[in-house]
Amino acid sequence: MGSIANEHASQELVDAKTHLTNHFLSHQKGMALKCALELGILEVIHNHGKPITLSKLSNSLSIHPNKTSSLSRIMNLLVHCNFFTKQTSSINGEEEEIEAYDLTPNSHILLKDHPLSLAPLSRFVFNPDSIKPGFYLSSWFKNEDESPFHSAHEKSFWEYGAQVHEYNEVFNEGMGSDSRFLANTLVNNREFKELMEGIESLVDVGGGDGTLASAIARAFPKVSCTVFDLPQVVKGLKSVEKNLKFVEGDMFEGVHPAQIVLLKNILHDWSDDLCVKILEKCKEAIPSKGGKIIIIDMVLDPNNYTSNESLNKLLLDMQMMNLMIGGKERTEQEWNNIFINAGFSHYNILPIQGPQSVIMVYP
Structure with a gap:
């Protein structure tokens, strides 16, 4: 024996x-x-x-x-x-x-001429400037730097992107490809179509070059769509869709009014406190009756660590920790706490986009 x-x-x-x-x-x-x-x-x-x-x-x-x-x-x-x-x-x-x-x-889906190519997203993920923070992760836990990215580059992610044009371009192209991929699924989804019934206006906060908003504008021509982002992001951008416009502003100061405020992969960039602040501004921008926030982000399952989907979420959570100040993927309980602190009454989670979910939040 x-x-x-x-x-x-x-x-x-x-x-x-x-x-x-x-x-x-x-x-x-x-x-x-x-x-x-x-x-x-x-x-x-x-x-x-x-x-x-x-x-x-x-x-x-x-x-x-x-x-x-x-x-x-x-x-x-x-x-x-x-x-x-x-x-x-x-x-x-x-x-x-x-x-x-x-x-x-x-x-x-990595072919350059594929209509939903994720090759630009891969270029951002594989960029040496994106990988470098991982080498500083252990030292970051013991110092006062705001993020591993800051340890690696001596600047926050957003500050670095504003100063290093090439990196900012790679980031924007990567996010654009991710939005195209998401939009293809979203606008054809039955549940999302039902959510858009009776909606007259939508604002995509932090919508970048308008990739996602353009797809929504095409799919729902009766909806007046707006991309709301920083001046340096939307400056000079024009839409081929008649029902889409670009408006500059800062989501921490106020949000362009609409029936629906859309936040796609925005809140996972920020700490809980700043997410509450963003959502408070979004709440001010929507009507108290019939208004809603659509959040496209991940919902972590603390009881599931074995599936490929859960691995995908955990890896992206690590990516947010490496790159952003307070950035993270969240469990449903963590989302719930943020919504309560921001003054919302209830929410509903729709698992529409693989590991990502569509979270409907109501005032």
């Missing part, structure tokens, strides 16, 4: 080491995907129109002859991560183990 117990304990140690190593090196998955995007591997395979062999892929990418075998190693990792499939080619009626790669649905 002792030997069996020892054998079991030894296997547990081996499993533990494998588990640890997988996490120690998990960043290699992201770096491999970043490399594939920068080399243009996805576009080459897509334009080829069928599974492509390693040699043809290497030639199309102008890979150094000595590094073709290294390319196969990146491809094999990304096959494991379900960004590519690896198939067996048939030559002269005989099957041979020739590496031929094709795209998966996960990689299709």
Whole structure:
């Protein structure tokens, strides 16, 4: 019995080491995907129109002859991560183990010309300036810096973006691609369409370049839509939609009035106290009867830490902690506390967009 117990304990140690190593090196998955995007591997395979062999892929990418075998190693990792499939080619009626790669649905949405491409979002996430704060996380817990981002760059996220044009551009393009992806699901969702019935006006607070508001304006032409954002964001922007306009302002000072105030991925950027302040201004902007706030954000489930969706939420919560001052994803109880403190009476959560939810808040 002792030997069996020892054998079991030894296997547990081996499993533990494998588990640890997988996490120690998990960043290699992201770096491999970043490399594939920068080399243009996805576009080459897509334009080829069928599974492509390693040699043809290497030639199309102008890979150094000595590094073709290294390319196969990146491809094999990304096959494991379900960004590519690896198939067996048939030559002269005989099957041979020739590496031929094709795209998966996960990689299709990273193609540059895909109508809902998330390639711009990946460029923001993989940007060295976005990754650097993670190296300061442990020291941040022991110093007085406002965020790991501040530790890394000596400025807040917003201050840095205002001064480093290239980073701000990458951020805005990334958020724009995320909004296009969301809008496609949102405007076609039956429950969201029901929410918009009888609505005459909507303001998208922090709506950036108007990607989401434009989609709503097109889908609901009778609704007067407004993008409300800082002067440097909306300056010079014009809409092709007749029922959409851009208005400059600061949500901490006041919000443009409308029946519906929309906050898409805004509140997770801010601390609880500042969220209350934002929502108080939003409450002032809507009518007491028939007005409502639509919040598109995540709702953490404290009892679920095992699903892929919960992992997605927890990773994004870490991202907010790294980048923002007080930024976080929230549980329903945390949302409830904010709504009560901001003077709202009740709310309803609709799980419409995968890990994201649409939260209806009523005065």
